Amino acid sequence: MPPRDRERYHHGDLRRALLEAGLDLTRTGGPAALSLREVTRRVGVTPNAAYRHFADRKSLVQGVAEAIQHRMVARMRAARRASPATSAAEAARVQLRAVGLGYIHFALAEPGWFSVAFFGEPELRLADLSAPASPPAPFLLLVDALDAMEAAGCLTPERRAGAEWPCFAAVHGFAVLALDGPLQHQPRAAVDRWAARTVDDIITGLQQVRS
Incomplete structure:
Protein backbone atom coordinates (compact mmCIF):
# COMPACT_ATOMS: atom_id res chain seq x y z
CA MET A 1 0.00 0.00 0.00
CA PRO A 2 1.44 3.42 -0.95
CA PRO A 3 2.26 5.85 1.88
CA ARG A 4 -0.85 7.98 1.36
CA ASP A 5 -3.05 4.88 1.64
CA ARG A 6 -1.30 3.79 4.83
CA GLU A 7 -1.74 7.26 6.30
CA ARG A 8 -5.41 7.47 5.43
CA TYR A 9 -6.53 4.17 6.95
CA HIS A 10 -5.73 2.49 10.22
CA HIS A 11 -5.75 -1.27 10.55
CA GLY A 12 -9.22 -2.56 9.67
CA ASP A 13 -10.60 0.81 8.53
CA LEU A 14 -9.90 0.17 4.86
CA ARG A 15 -11.87 -3.06 4.74
CA ARG A 16 -14.84 -1.34 6.34
CA ALA A 17 -14.55 1.60 3.93
CA LEU A 18 -14.42 -0.73 0.94
CA LEU A 19 -17.51 -2.56 2.15
CA GLU A 20 -19.38 0.71 2.67
CA ALA A 21 -18.49 1.79 -0.86
CA GLY A 22 -19.68 -1.57 -2.13
CA LEU A 23 -22.96 -1.16 -0.26
CA ASP A 24 -23.47 2.28 -1.77
CA LEU A 25 -22.81 1.02 -5.28
CA THR A 26 -25.01 -2.05 -5.08
CA ARG A 27 -27.96 -0.46 -3.33
CA THR A 28 -29.14 1.01 -6.62
CA GLY A 29 -26.95 -0.83 -9.14
CA GLY A 30 -27.12 -4.41 -7.89
CA PRO A 31 -24.25 -6.86 -8.41
CA ALA A 32 -23.34 -5.48 -11.85
CA ALA A 33 -22.27 -2.18 -10.27
CA LEU A 34 -19.68 -3.80 -8.03
CA SER A 35 -16.03 -3.85 -9.06
CA LEU A 36 -12.77 -3.57 -7.16
CA ARG A 37 -11.68 -0.67 -9.35
CA GLU A 38 -14.81 1.39 -8.73
CA VAL A 39 -14.88 0.61 -5.02
CA THR A 40 -11.26 1.69 -4.55
CA ARG A 41 -11.83 4.79 -6.67
CA ARG A 42 -14.68 5.81 -4.40
CA VAL A 43 -12.65 5.19 -1.27
CA GLY A 44 -9.66 7.05 -2.71
CA VAL A 45 -7.01 4.33 -2.64
CA THR A 46 -5.19 2.39 -5.33
CA PRO A 47 -6.71 -0.91 -6.53
CA ASN A 48 -3.73 -2.80 -5.11
CA ALA A 49 -4.69 -1.61 -1.63
CA ALA A 50 -7.91 -3.62 -1.77
CA TYR A 51 -6.10 -6.92 -2.28
CA ARG A 52 -4.97 -6.94 1.35
CA HIS A 53 -8.63 -7.46 2.27
CA PHE A 54 -10.28 -8.95 -0.82
CA ALA A 55 -8.39 -11.34 -3.06
CA ASP A 56 -10.66 -10.73 -6.04
CA ARG A 57 -14.10 -9.48 -7.06
CA LYS A 58 -15.75 -12.69 -5.88
CA SER A 59 -14.48 -12.19 -2.33
CA LEU A 60 -15.61 -8.56 -2.43
CA VAL A 61 -19.09 -9.61 -3.55
CA GLN A 62 -19.15 -12.16 -0.73
CA GLY A 63 -18.14 -9.55 1.83
CA VAL A 64 -20.80 -7.11 0.63
CA ALA A 65 -23.41 -9.89 0.50
CA GLU A 66 -22.70 -10.84 4.12
CA ALA A 67 -22.97 -7.20 5.19
CA ILE A 68 -26.34 -6.96 3.45
CA GLN A 69 -27.58 -10.17 5.06
CA HIS A 70 -26.73 -8.81 8.50
CA ARG A 71 -28.66 -5.64 7.71
CA MET A 72 -31.63 -7.80 6.77
CA VAL A 73 -31.36 -9.63 10.08
CA ALA A 74 -31.26 -6.32 11.97
CA ARG A 75 -34.54 -5.29 10.35
CA MET A 76 -36.12 -8.65 11.16
CA ARG A 77 -35.13 -8.27 14.80
CA ALA A 78 -36.45 -4.71 14.89
CA ALA A 79 -39.80 -5.94 13.57
CA ARG A 80 -39.84 -8.61 16.26
CA ARG A 81 -39.19 -6.07 19.02
CA ALA A 82 -42.02 -3.89 17.71
CA SER A 83 -44.56 -6.69 18.28
CA PRO A 84 -44.83 -7.54 21.99
CA ALA A 85 -46.22 -10.93 23.04
CA THR A 86 -47.90 -12.15 26.21
CA SER A 87 -46.83 -15.80 26.14
CA ALA A 88 -43.97 -17.96 24.97
CA ALA A 89 -46.12 -19.48 22.24
CA GLU A 90 -47.24 -16.08 20.98
CA ALA A 91 -43.66 -14.77 21.15
CA ALA A 92 -42.45 -17.69 19.04
CA ARG A 93 -45.12 -17.10 16.40
CA VAL A 94 -44.36 -13.37 16.36
CA GLN A 95 -40.68 -14.16 15.93
CA LEU A 96 -41.30 -16.48 12.98
CA ARG A 97 -43.70 -14.01 11.38
CA ALA A 98 -41.15 -11.20 11.73
CA VAL A 99 -38.53 -13.33 10.00
CA GLY A 100 -40.83 -14.23 7.11
CA LEU A 101 -42.28 -10.79 6.50
CA GLY A 102 -38.91 -9.18 7.19
CA TYR A 103 -37.37 -11.21 4.38
CA ILE A 104 -40.04 -10.17 1.88
CA HIS A 105 -40.16 -6.52 2.98
CA PHE A 119 -28.05 -13.82 -6.50
CA GLY A 120 -24.74 -11.93 -6.72
CA GLU A 121 -22.48 -14.70 -7.99
CA PRO A 122 -23.31 -18.29 -9.03
CA GLU A 123 -20.84 -19.60 -6.44
CA LEU A 124 -22.48 -17.57 -3.67
CA ARG A 125 -26.11 -18.46 -4.28
CA LEU A 126 -28.27 -20.36 -1.83
CA ALA A 127 -27.85 -23.78 -3.41
CA ASP A 128 -25.92 -25.24 -0.48
CA LEU A 129 -27.75 -24.04 2.63
CA SER A 130 -27.52 -27.49 4.22
CA ALA A 131 -23.72 -27.50 4.04
CA PRO A 132 -21.87 -27.14 7.35
CA ALA A 133 -20.10 -23.94 6.20
CA SER A 134 -21.86 -20.79 7.50
CA PRO A 135 -25.32 -20.42 5.96
CA PRO A 136 -26.57 -16.86 5.42
CA ALA A 137 -27.53 -15.00 8.59
CA PRO A 138 -31.24 -14.64 7.63
CA PHE A 139 -31.48 -18.41 7.17
CA LEU A 140 -29.94 -18.98 10.59
CA LEU A 141 -32.50 -16.58 12.07
CA LEU A 142 -35.26 -18.64 10.45
CA VAL A 143 -33.82 -21.80 12.02
CA ASP A 144 -33.74 -20.07 15.44
CA ALA A 145 -37.37 -18.97 15.05
CA LEU A 146 -38.50 -22.49 14.20
CA ASP A 147 -36.54 -23.88 17.14
CA THR A 156 -43.98 -31.09 17.41
CA PRO A 157 -40.49 -32.47 16.78
CA GLU A 158 -41.87 -34.25 13.71
CA ARG A 159 -43.30 -31.03 12.29
CA ARG A 160 -40.15 -29.10 13.17
CA ALA A 161 -37.88 -31.42 11.20
CA GLY A 162 -37.10 -29.79 7.86
CA ALA A 163 -39.61 -26.97 8.39
CA GLU A 164 -37.08 -24.36 7.28
CA TRP A 165 -37.42 -25.52 3.67
CA PRO A 166 -41.14 -24.83 3.06
CA CYS A 167 -40.78 -21.60 5.04
CA PHE A 168 -37.82 -20.43 3.01
CA ALA A 169 -39.38 -21.54 -0.27
CA ALA A 170 -42.53 -19.55 0.49
CA VAL A 171 -40.89 -16.24 1.37
CA HIS A 172 -38.07 -16.42 -1.17
CA GLY A 173 -40.47 -17.43 -3.91
CA PHE A 174 -42.88 -14.66 -3.01
CA ALA A 175 -40.08 -12.09 -3.04
CA VAL A 176 -39.00 -13.18 -6.51
CA LEU A 177 -42.60 -13.08 -7.79
CA ALA A 178 -43.02 -9.58 -6.38
CA LEU A 179 -39.72 -8.26 -7.77
CA ASP A 180 -39.47 -9.94 -11.16
CA GLY A 181 -42.64 -11.95 -11.67
CA PRO A 182 -46.37 -11.38 -12.18
CA LEU A 183 -46.76 -9.46 -8.91
CA TRP A 194 -50.62 -11.23 0.00
CA ALA A 195 -47.21 -11.39 1.62
CA ALA A 196 -48.81 -11.39 5.07
CA ARG A 197 -51.23 -14.11 4.00
CA THR A 198 -48.39 -16.23 2.62
CA VAL A 199 -46.45 -16.03 5.88
CA ASP A 200 -49.52 -16.53 8.09
CA ASP A 201 -50.72 -19.52 6.06
CA ILE A 202 -47.29 -21.13 6.28
CA ILE A 203 -47.20 -20.66 10.06
CA THR A 204 -50.73 -22.08 10.42
CA GLY A 205 -49.89 -25.03 8.22
CA LEU A 206 -46.75 -25.82 10.16
CA GLN A 207 -48.71 -26.16 13.37
CA GLN A 208 -51.28 -28.60 12.00
CA VAL A 209 -50.75 -32.13 13.27
CA ARG A 210 -51.25 -34.70 10.56
CA SER A 211 -53.31 -37.77 11.38
Whole structure:
Protein backbone atom coordinates (compact mmCIF):
# COMPACT_ATOMS: atom_id res chain seq x y z
CA MET A 1 0.00 0.00 0.00
CA PRO A 2 1.44 3.42 -0.95
CA PRO A 3 2.26 5.85 1.88
CA ARG A 4 -0.85 7.98 1.36
CA ASP A 5 -3.05 4.88 1.64
CA ARG A 6 -1.30 3.79 4.83
CA GLU A 7 -1.74 7.26 6.30
CA ARG A 8 -5.41 7.47 5.43
CA TYR A 9 -6.53 4.17 6.95
CA HIS A 10 -5.73 2.49 10.22
CA HIS A 11 -5.75 -1.27 10.55
CA GLY A 12 -9.22 -2.56 9.67
CA ASP A 13 -10.60 0.81 8.53
CA LEU A 14 -9.90 0.17 4.86
CA ARG A 15 -11.87 -3.06 4.74
CA ARG A 16 -14.84 -1.34 6.34
CA ALA A 17 -14.55 1.60 3.93
CA LEU A 18 -14.42 -0.73 0.94
CA LEU A 19 -17.51 -2.56 2.15
CA GLU A 20 -19.38 0.71 2.67
CA ALA A 21 -18.49 1.79 -0.86
CA GLY A 22 -19.68 -1.57 -2.13
CA LEU A 23 -22.96 -1.16 -0.26
CA ASP A 24 -23.47 2.28 -1.77
CA LEU A 25 -22.81 1.02 -5.28
CA THR A 26 -25.01 -2.05 -5.08
CA ARG A 27 -27.96 -0.46 -3.33
CA THR A 28 -29.14 1.01 -6.62
CA GLY A 29 -26.95 -0.83 -9.14
CA GLY A 30 -27.12 -4.41 -7.89
CA PRO A 31 -24.25 -6.86 -8.41
CA ALA A 32 -23.34 -5.48 -11.85
CA ALA A 33 -22.27 -2.18 -10.27
CA LEU A 34 -19.68 -3.80 -8.03
CA SER A 35 -16.03 -3.85 -9.06
CA LEU A 36 -12.77 -3.57 -7.16
CA ARG A 37 -11.68 -0.67 -9.35
CA GLU A 38 -14.81 1.39 -8.73
CA VAL A 39 -14.88 0.61 -5.02
CA THR A 40 -11.26 1.69 -4.55
CA ARG A 41 -11.83 4.79 -6.67
CA ARG A 42 -14.68 5.81 -4.40
CA VAL A 43 -12.65 5.19 -1.27
CA GLY A 44 -9.66 7.05 -2.71
CA VAL A 45 -7.01 4.33 -2.64
CA THR A 46 -5.19 2.39 -5.33
CA PRO A 47 -6.71 -0.91 -6.53
CA ASN A 48 -3.73 -2.80 -5.11
CA ALA A 49 -4.69 -1.61 -1.63
CA ALA A 50 -7.91 -3.62 -1.77
CA TYR A 51 -6.10 -6.92 -2.28
CA ARG A 52 -4.97 -6.94 1.35
CA HIS A 53 -8.63 -7.46 2.27
CA PHE A 54 -10.28 -8.95 -0.82
CA ALA A 55 -8.39 -11.34 -3.06
CA ASP A 56 -10.66 -10.73 -6.04
CA ARG A 57 -14.10 -9.48 -7.06
CA LYS A 58 -15.75 -12.69 -5.88
CA SER A 59 -14.48 -12.19 -2.33
CA LEU A 60 -15.61 -8.56 -2.43
CA VAL A 61 -19.09 -9.61 -3.55
CA GLN A 62 -19.15 -12.16 -0.73
CA GLY A 63 -18.14 -9.55 1.83
CA VAL A 64 -20.80 -7.11 0.63
CA ALA A 65 -23.41 -9.89 0.50
CA GLU A 66 -22.70 -10.84 4.12
CA ALA A 67 -22.97 -7.20 5.19
CA ILE A 68 -26.34 -6.96 3.45
CA GLN A 69 -27.58 -10.17 5.06
CA HIS A 70 -26.73 -8.81 8.50
CA ARG A 71 -28.66 -5.64 7.71
CA MET A 72 -31.63 -7.80 6.77
CA VAL A 73 -31.36 -9.63 10.08
CA ALA A 74 -31.26 -6.32 11.97
CA ARG A 75 -34.54 -5.29 10.35
CA MET A 76 -36.12 -8.65 11.16
CA ARG A 77 -35.13 -8.27 14.80
CA ALA A 78 -36.45 -4.71 14.89
CA ALA A 79 -39.80 -5.94 13.57
CA ARG A 80 -39.84 -8.61 16.26
CA ARG A 81 -39.19 -6.07 19.02
CA ALA A 82 -42.02 -3.89 17.71
CA SER A 83 -44.56 -6.69 18.28
CA PRO A 84 -44.83 -7.54 21.99
CA ALA A 85 -46.22 -10.93 23.04
CA THR A 86 -47.90 -12.15 26.21
CA SER A 87 -46.83 -15.80 26.14
CA ALA A 88 -43.97 -17.96 24.97
CA ALA A 89 -46.12 -19.48 22.24
CA GLU A 90 -47.24 -16.08 20.98
CA ALA A 91 -43.66 -14.77 21.15
CA ALA A 92 -42.45 -17.69 19.04
CA ARG A 93 -45.12 -17.10 16.40
CA VAL A 94 -44.36 -13.37 16.36
CA GLN A 95 -40.68 -14.16 15.93
CA LEU A 96 -41.30 -16.48 12.98
CA ARG A 97 -43.70 -14.01 11.38
CA ALA A 98 -41.15 -11.20 11.73
CA VAL A 99 -38.53 -13.33 10.00
CA GLY A 100 -40.83 -14.23 7.11
CA LEU A 101 -42.28 -10.79 6.50
CA GLY A 102 -38.91 -9.18 7.19
CA TYR A 103 -37.37 -11.21 4.38
CA ILE A 104 -40.04 -10.17 1.88
CA HIS A 105 -40.16 -6.52 2.98
CA PHE A 106 -36.38 -6.21 2.78
CA ALA A 107 -36.39 -7.63 -0.74
CA LEU A 108 -39.06 -5.16 -1.84
CA ALA A 109 -37.41 -2.19 -0.15
CA GLU A 110 -33.85 -3.00 -1.25
CA PRO A 111 -33.96 -4.92 -4.54
CA GLY A 112 -30.36 -4.06 -5.40
CA TRP A 113 -29.06 -5.35 -2.08
CA PHE A 114 -31.35 -8.38 -2.19
CA SER A 115 -29.97 -9.31 -5.59
CA VAL A 116 -26.39 -9.10 -4.31
CA ALA A 117 -27.12 -11.00 -1.11
CA PHE A 118 -28.86 -13.94 -2.78
CA PHE A 119 -28.05 -13.82 -6.50
CA GLY A 120 -24.74 -11.93 -6.72
CA GLU A 121 -22.48 -14.70 -7.99
CA PRO A 122 -23.31 -18.29 -9.03
CA GLU A 123 -20.84 -19.60 -6.44
CA LEU A 124 -22.48 -17.57 -3.67
CA ARG A 125 -26.11 -18.46 -4.28
CA LEU A 126 -28.27 -20.36 -1.83
CA ALA A 127 -27.85 -23.78 -3.41
CA ASP A 128 -25.92 -25.24 -0.48
CA LEU A 129 -27.75 -24.04 2.63
CA SER A 130 -27.52 -27.49 4.22
CA ALA A 131 -23.72 -27.50 4.04
CA PRO A 132 -21.87 -27.14 7.35
CA ALA A 133 -20.10 -23.94 6.20
CA SER A 134 -21.86 -20.79 7.50
CA PRO A 135 -25.32 -20.42 5.96
CA PRO A 136 -26.57 -16.86 5.42
CA ALA A 137 -27.53 -15.00 8.59
CA PRO A 138 -31.24 -14.64 7.63
CA PHE A 139 -31.48 -18.41 7.17
CA LEU A 140 -29.94 -18.98 10.59
CA LEU A 141 -32.50 -16.58 12.07
CA LEU A 142 -35.26 -18.64 10.45
CA VAL A 143 -33.82 -21.80 12.02
CA ASP A 144 -33.74 -20.07 15.44
CA ALA A 145 -37.37 -18.97 15.05
CA LEU A 146 -38.50 -22.49 14.20
CA ASP A 147 -36.54 -23.88 17.14
CA ALA A 148 -38.35 -21.36 19.36
CA MET A 149 -41.67 -22.58 17.97
CA GLU A 150 -40.78 -26.15 18.96
CA ALA A 151 -39.53 -25.09 22.40
CA ALA A 152 -42.79 -23.20 23.01
CA GLY A 153 -44.85 -26.25 22.10
CA CYS A 154 -46.16 -24.77 18.84
CA LEU A 155 -44.44 -27.41 16.72
CA THR A 156 -43.98 -31.09 17.41
CA PRO A 157 -40.49 -32.47 16.78
CA GLU A 158 -41.87 -34.25 13.71
CA ARG A 159 -43.30 -31.03 12.29
CA ARG A 160 -40.15 -29.10 13.17
CA ALA A 161 -37.88 -31.42 11.20
CA GLY A 162 -37.10 -29.79 7.86
CA ALA A 163 -39.61 -26.97 8.39
CA GLU A 164 -37.08 -24.36 7.28
CA TRP A 165 -37.42 -25.52 3.67
CA PRO A 166 -41.14 -24.83 3.06
CA CYS A 167 -40.78 -21.60 5.04
CA PHE A 168 -37.82 -20.43 3.01
CA ALA A 169 -39.38 -21.54 -0.27
CA ALA A 170 -42.53 -19.55 0.49
CA VAL A 171 -40.89 -16.24 1.37
CA HIS A 172 -38.07 -16.42 -1.17
CA GLY A 173 -40.47 -17.43 -3.91
CA PHE A 174 -42.88 -14.66 -3.01
CA ALA A 175 -40.08 -12.09 -3.04
CA VAL A 176 -39.00 -13.18 -6.51
CA LEU A 177 -42.60 -13.08 -7.79
CA ALA A 178 -43.02 -9.58 -6.38
CA LEU A 179 -39.72 -8.26 -7.77
CA ASP A 180 -39.47 -9.94 -11.16
CA GLY A 181 -42.64 -11.95 -11.67
CA PRO A 182 -46.37 -11.38 -12.18
CA LEU A 183 -46.76 -9.46 -8.91
CA GLN A 184 -44.27 -6.73 -9.81
CA HIS A 185 -46.93 -4.45 -11.33
CA GLN A 186 -49.51 -4.94 -8.59
CA PRO A 187 -50.26 -2.18 -6.05
CA ARG A 188 -47.91 -2.31 -3.07
CA ALA A 189 -50.81 -2.53 -0.62
CA ALA A 190 -52.05 -5.67 -2.36
CA VAL A 191 -48.56 -7.19 -2.42
CA ASP A 192 -48.14 -6.51 1.31
CA ARG A 193 -51.50 -8.12 2.00
CA TRP A 194 -50.62 -11.23 0.00
CA ALA A 195 -47.21 -11.39 1.62
CA ALA A 196 -48.81 -11.39 5.07
CA ARG A 197 -51.23 -14.11 4.00
CA THR A 198 -48.39 -16.23 2.62
CA VAL A 199 -46.45 -16.03 5.88
CA ASP A 200 -49.52 -16.53 8.09
CA ASP A 201 -50.72 -19.52 6.06
CA ILE A 202 -47.29 -21.13 6.28
CA ILE A 203 -47.20 -20.66 10.06
CA THR A 204 -50.73 -22.08 10.42
CA GLY A 205 -49.89 -25.03 8.22
CA LEU A 206 -46.75 -25.82 10.16
CA GLN A 207 -48.71 -26.16 13.37
CA GLN A 208 -51.28 -28.60 12.00
CA VAL A 209 -50.75 -32.13 13.27
CA ARG A 210 -51.25 -34.70 10.56
CA SER A 211 -53.31 -37.77 11.38
